[in-house]
Amino acid sequence: MHNECMVALQIRDVPEEVRDALAAQAKARGQSLQAYLLELVETQARRLRNTATLDRFAGRSDGTRSLPGESASELNDQRERGGGPWGSAA
Numbered sequence: 001m002h003n004e005c006m007v008a009l010q011i012r013d014v015p016e017e018v019r020d021a022l023a024a025q026a027k028a029r030g031q032s033l034q035a036y037l038l039e040l041v042e043t044q045a046r047r048l049r050n051t052a053t054l055d056r057f058a059g060r061s062d063g064t065r066s067l068p069g070e071s072a073s074e075l076n077d078q079r080e081r082g083g084g085p086w087g088s089a090a
Helices: 016-028 033-057 070-081
Strands: none
Touching: 016 033
């Protein structure tokens, strides 16, 4: 767990059915509601940091831009040609 100074968060006006659903999910995972909600908040904070990092690189033009799957296809093409950026095939 964390040893640094912690803050308390309070969420008001949570509908009962939302609280019940969260409590049921926490129980299914073997966690307290507190632990489950803390995990959700920490996960969201990590995602926001990751998104911010990716956004910093979004406008860069100092390299190639490949669509998902294109890099693997390009690498296979280079291997089939017997070369690539690291020299010829052995």
